[in-house]
Amino acid sequence: MEIEIGRGKRGRRAYGFDDIAIVPSRRTRDPEDIDISWEIAGHRFELPLMASAMDGVVDPKLAIELGKFGGLAVLNLEGIYTRYADTGPILDKIASLSKEEATRGLQEIYNKEPVKEELIAQRIKEIKAGGVLAAASFTPQKVDTYYKIALEAGLDFLIIQGTVVSAEHVSTQVEPLNLKKFINELEIPVIVGGCASYSTALHLMRTGAVGVLVGVGPGAACTTRRVLGIGVPQATAIADAAAARMTYLEESGRYCHVIADGGMRTGGDIAKAIACGADSVMIGSPIAGTKEAPGRGHHWGMATFHPTLPRGTRVYAGQRCTLEELLLGPARENDGTLNLFGALRTSMATTGYQNIKEFQKAEVMVAPSLQTEGKVLQQAQRVGMG
Template identity: 60%
Template sequence: MTEIEIGRGKRGRRAYAFDDIAVVPSRRTRDPKEVSIAWQIDAYRFDLPFLAAPMDSVVSPDTAIRIGELGGLGVLNLEGLWTRYEDPQPLLDEIAGLDAETATRRLQEIYSAPIKEELIGARIKEVRDSGVVTAAALSPQRTAQFSKAVVDAGVDIFVIRGTTVSAEHVSGSHEPLNLKQFIYELDVPVIVGGCATYTAALHLMRTGAAGVLVGFGGGAAHTTRNVLGIQVPMATAVADVAAARRDYMDESGGRYVHVIADGGVGWSGDLPKAVACGADAVMMGSPLARATDAPGRGHHWGMEAVNEELPRGKKVDLGTVGTIEEILTGPSHIPDGS
């Protein structure tokens, strides 16, 4: 692998974002009606190879149900407004009206309310009772605390999602989550991430995860690169993690772990680029935040924006382009791939 010299004694390699690459058609074409883009992870099959990101501007219980009906997977944020407040709608209305100067401080105040276990159960039950596949996400820091409530409520797919997640977290102040033991003892499939390198992904795969989220700091509402200085361009990250999956299959005797591109998927053309780089599916936030029936109604923010000590995200105003159904399945009246 070719490296370049950054400075005396420091070397790196060139990495590519989705914007840096394009897909080259092969010599044979096929009728789109004869092509299946269905995706299956564990026992769950989806008509569309995508997950809606666990962000309050994107997924509510209602939108999780609608996304499931349309063939995708909506992932509930179990640390968000719906598990802190019985009725978050007034707060969603307030957030929509916040300006850039006051948004971060007010978001921190709103999200300082405690998470309620009874609301975790109620929100999961609401989605589960609709008949769609139920997925919900926690950060690694809160997984041990709330996992029993999540499983007892009947979640189908458990997502552990953080800015950067490793299988070997070290802490002198608290007992870190033992991912391998946690996943082994759980009766539901686990998707975990983010990661962006071959080695980190390989170690996450060895924990028994059903899927690995690839990417950190590349989303429209993230400022991780500016705040922490970390980012890996998504095309290279997905390709490296797909290579780790290939080697893990050889190592494990054929166990397949799904690679899910999480971040940097802002346009419809980014999805085939991700698949061409080795992803099985993509996790999307900002494209769905632009739906007229999304909770944020064109305003977009994630949990990174509400961190009480070091916010690594912000509220961004994206505007709206259509309903969730129109964004996912068409028809489109906008020529930019949104």
């Protein structure tokens, strides 16, 4: 439904996770009978989870730990782990920066040292030595320069990731990466993103990618919506990408996975993302708050240290739980921020859906956000109606 913004502009109504609720079906199920596993490119994961390619979230050690729990962590191959051999002092320095110093300090740290080819290979080998699959990301601008080193080191999944990635980049300055040609010539599966609309998701799917990342600006560490004015509320963005997936399946016979990227803090958010059509989720901030995360409780996005137009901030998430408590419990808080995938399993059981594919078809209802409800209640109390 389009709404008139003014005489010369109309816009669609869009919804975030707080604006929708999952409707129970006519049956319920035993949580032990629920299957929340995810299969992509011939690989099966016990959890429909990817960890964001953020230096404060994923290092080789966390990638191994998360892999053992049944998820897939993505290492940023243009970050500090491929610029510095010893990252401990660097992470300590980032954590010690004041709020006022953070952005400039990150710019100095990342621009001081270039990406080193030998460290790309070393980090991937470290993950593989832990007995789990290795996934790593490059930006579209750098992937052609470094991907062969990563492949030779044993990379299993390549993620081509940026703030916004399109299948048709136009430039008069440089020869743009031909995503379709590039992906079709690779021997390993490729996931691309981010995107936030039906048309962009469909074009990315047509490149041959096995998955698309959906989300522009919803993450806690991202300021893209403020800096550039770009973004789509996540519930609508995921539903649009899911519609593109059906169009692509009908025209090609291939299934491309939709991965909700960012904006999820609770088990309820993850459940809503899948109910809107996601096959899996990518989260960063919740993992950054675990004791195993490398960022000393901090995390920051890939564009935070951009030399001329940073689009992100360093966020302090604390170190409030272990990775196991975050993912599988037990939860010692009742706010939905722990035991995320136990919550997903319970949500599916309560609404009667046995697996992820079924849950994508769940009925959802547009509802007032909790924030809006709170404001209405406060207003009613002020005028004597509460």
